Amino acid sequence: MEINISSIIEQAPVGIITFSLDGKIDLVNQNFEKFNILYQLETPSLLGTNIFKTDIFPSASLIEELNELKEGFSFEKEIREVRTNDGGRITLIVKGAPLYHEEKISGGILLIEDIKILIDLSAPHELRADYIEKAIRRVNDFLIVTNQKGEIKFSAGSAPEKLNITQPSIIGKSLSELFNSSVQNSLTQSISKVTKSREPLRINLDLNISKKPYTFECRIEPLLSKRGTIQFIYFFFNDITSEAVEKSRKDRLVSELDYYRAVTSNLSNALFAVDNAGNIIFWDDEAVKLFGHTTEEMRGKYFGEALKLFNEDYFRKILKDLKQQKIWEINVNIFGKDQVKQTFELKFSFVDEKQDAIIVLCNNITERFEEDEKIKSSEKKLKNIVANTGQLICSVDQSGKILYANSTFLKVLDYSGEEITGKNISDLLLPSFLENNSLDLNELSIEKTKGVSLPFLTKEKKQVQTLAAINPFFDVNTKESGFNLFLTDISAEKSAEKELPLYKSLFEASQDGIAVESEGKIVKANDSFAEIFGYDNRTELIDRDLIDLVSNDDVLKVVEYFRLLEQKKNAPDRFEFLGKKRDSSFIYTELSVSTFESDNKVYVVMVTRDVTERKRAQKVIRESEEKYRNVTENIDDFLYTFERVDNFMRPLFYTSAVKKVTGYSQSDFLEDSKLFLKIIHPDDFPMLKKRLSDLIRSKFQLSSEVEVRIINKQGGAVWIRNKTKIVRDEAGKIQKIYGLVSDITLKKRAEEELKKSTENLLKLNETKDRFISIISHDLRTPFSSILGFTELLSNDDTLSKDERSQYINFIKDSSNSMLSLVNSLLDWTRLQTGRVKFEPQKIRANTIIEKSINTLSGMSYQKGINVSSTVGSDYFVFVDKYLIEQVFNNLLSNAIKFTSRDENVTVSVKQSGAARFLEFSVNDTGKG
DSSP: OOOOHHHHHHHOSSEEEEEETTOBEEEEOHHHHHHHHHHTOOOOOOTTSBTTSSOSBTTBOOHHHHHHHHTTOOEEEEEEEEEOTTSOEEEEEEEEEEEEETTEEEEEEEEEEEEEEEOOOSSGGGTTHHHHHHHHHHHOSEEEEEOTTOBEEEEEESOTTTTTOOHHHHTTSBGGGGSOHHHHHHHHHHHHHHHHHOSOEEEEEEEEETTEEEEEEEEEEEEEOTTSOEEEEEEEEEEOHHHHHHHHHHHHHHHHHHHHHHHHHTTTOEEEEEETTSBEEEEOHHHHHHHOOOHHHHTTSBHHHHTTOOOHHHHHHHHHHHTTSSOEEEEEEEEOTTOOEEEEEEEEEESSTTOOEEEEEEEEOHHHHHHHHHHHHHHHHHHHHHHHSSSEEEEEETTOBEEEEOHHHHHHHTOOHHHHTTOBGGGGBOHHHHHHSOOOHHHHHHOTTTOEEEEEEOTTOOEEEEEEEEEEEEOTTSOEEEEEEEEEEOHHHHHHHHHHHHHHHHHHHOSSEEEEEETTEEEEEOHHHHHHTTOSSGGGGTTOBGGGGBOGGGHHHHHHHHHHHHTTOOOOSEEEEEEEOTTSOEEEEEEEEEEEEETTEEEEEEEEEEOHHHHHHHHHHHHHHHHHHHHHHTSSSEEEEEEEETTEEEEEEEOTTHHHHHSOOHHHHHHOTTHHHHTBOTTTHHHHHHHHHHHHHOSSOOEEEEEEEEEOTTSOEEEEEEEEEEEEOTTSOEEEEEEEEEEOHHHHHHHHHHHHHHHHHHHHHHHHHHHHHHHHHHHHHHHHHHHHHHHHHHHOTTOOHHHHHHHHHHHHHHHHHHHHHHHHHHHHHHHHTTOOOOOEEEEEHHHHHHHHHHHTHHHHHHHTOEEEEOOOTTOEEEEEHHHHHHHHHHHHHHHHHTSOTTOEEEEEEEEOSSTTOEEEEEEEOSOO
16 A cells, blocks of 8 residues: 555644744644644744744744754753643643755754643543533534433533523433434434444434424434444534525425426527526536536536636626626537537526526527638638738729728738728829820720739839739629729849840859759850860850769769759758869869759759869968967967957957866856956956056057966966957957967966075075174174283283283183184074074073173273172073173173263163063163
8 A cells, every 4th residue: 555655744643843944834734733723722823934933832932952953953842831722731742853855954843742731620520621612613513422322421512502402401311302203213213324334424303493493414423442342422413404495495496497498408408507606506408418417416516617618707797797687698619528519609597586596598509600610711711812812912993993902912012001092093003104005994804814014103113013914893783893903013024034135144254154054964154164174165065964074083972962952952052072174184163053943944053163272272271270279289378369249359269278277178268258357366356457447448559468366276376477469440449359378377486486585695694794793893892801901911010910910811801702702603603504502501690790791891991980780699590601691791892882981880680570581781871
């Protein structure tokens, strides 16, 4: 058995909601809708709404869980004690899971289950009674539930007062006690049938209550246990009194229609009746025969749909018109039971003054209608023949006044129907013809066999020569009342007679070879044709086989071509073959051909040219093009061409190398004329746009070159050089652009590397100069100290031995400082070559400072400057000893240099703002 998935979803015992990835709800099954009815939940109408913007259960939000579901996470949530409208409470379980399509999340699904019903009730017998009551009122007037013995166990509904029943008093009673004997018998028989068949049953019960007749429909349904035994029997009562009355009225109406049935049966016309809704209430035997449907099949159906005639809107129009007129008629085509189309005249009329039923009489007018259609068709065909024939046809009265002119007459003479009607035929003829000839239509109509030549003038006064046949026509009394003129345009023949000498002279004098061929023989040729094939004159070619002028290699090709021409099949207008001259040499020949027929023979007119030189030139061009193609296909640069088409520059050509440079194929660029601009690097586009704008505005610039970056198909940046050659018209407008594009990425990279190397060398040179300047300055300091103490030792004889020893030590310290600077120079060299040594160690800061003060003491002594330090022995630093000494030597040297005589220079230290760092200061009273 085939499983219907949609049916399973609809009938599943859980609520199901599905939605798309954007949140649109596309399915809500029946069980969820039943939740709304059963528990009277105030949930909104969900189908088509957005689940992310709608609270399915107003008392609990699922938005957070739904957003997680979009990320692929399933969820299960319990919604406790959801309040219903009647004061009850239910607990729901909502389960959500994503839906996938081709491994991607396409939406989600929610399953809703009710797991508990909590209602505050005072007594067990009240359990859900109010719900059952409300449900019954929606679909039935009254409900009685009995056990299999017929004892009433439950009742509900709104119609017990009609049955004279008080609900509380019937519980526990037998069902038979409520009704009279006839109703009891009907119920007993029905209960017996239900008990045996285990199937529901419907019966109608006629009751007389308070002296008023009532008709109730009783639906009897058994409630079976799991073992198949009857536990309870449900009796659903519906008051159908009004429907029964209406049915009775319609039955009376049908009996009244029997009279019409008897009348129409002798007329072979179908008859049926409908109510004001268009539903069939009467269907006679002739209607059965005509339409092939029985009365039982048609009764109650809407006749417009059953007979495929009218929709309900059209029937309402008929009903409206019928109220204003007694009979409404229409002709319709109806297909009978044999599927043969017949035409009927339908006449609609009300049955009586109440206007609540309509009789429809169907009169078969097929034969009459077909005869009318044949006459109309013949008349239409005749009019079409006259109107569209190639002949010029007009009708005139006895005086020559035009009564009618066909479309050919109007077209040839360039008049409209309004303009021609009322004119006299003589007004349209050439005035010189009327001066020399009499226009007596009676006399001319007698000369039928000869035909009369009549020259007409068009509206624009152009002459049209015609050959006229004139026939009189008569009125109903056989009295001649006018003439029909049948005119044949012979202007072309007349013109051909005049032009024949001209064509003959052109044929003889043409520089092109012209010949006429029929059945393989040359029947006519001019001297130029003979000269092309090396003959002295044209007479030598008459009656010669055309094949004699064809090389053996092309004989079959030429024969096949002329066979296609003679059979009027598709053949090209131009044809080339290798011709053979009289001296057996060969020439390339091109034929332009046309054909005509005369005396049942097909003639081929050949205009012949010697194209040998052109063929040689084409061969040279092809070879050149092949060389050019080989060159363009084997270079890395690509060429392109643009041409102006309808005020736009369109690409015509790109060489295959375009894919090497851009990654895009030739077809990509040809299909998108703006692709070249689209791939320009964003940083370079403003510059290129300005260059192109200047190029377009200029009327004289014929070439251009620009270097820009493009983004290739793989997303990489490529440098290109675009050289263009421009062709302009006389007004300076660009007509064509020829371009050559080269990939210069490697060149640009080399230039960039060279630029960086140059900058690095400049920086290195600048660093070298600065370093030499610093070294020169640093060397000057110890030299000054050495010179100062040396000068004291050599010039001051008053110095004591201790002083001399001290000064010698100062000179030694300065020499060591110089040696340190030289070592630093070496260190700098090692730094440049990557061989520098940095050897930090923990030392006392005051030791380094005192050594620097001693090194520069000669310089400070000469200027009488006192250099001191406030740095104690409790400060330790982790530094390279020699590098830090150079730093202090430079700082103290600068301070001594710019400090005046007898001033002070002091070195101090304090804690830096950064942890584990010290800040040393050299304070002087100099200008710096």
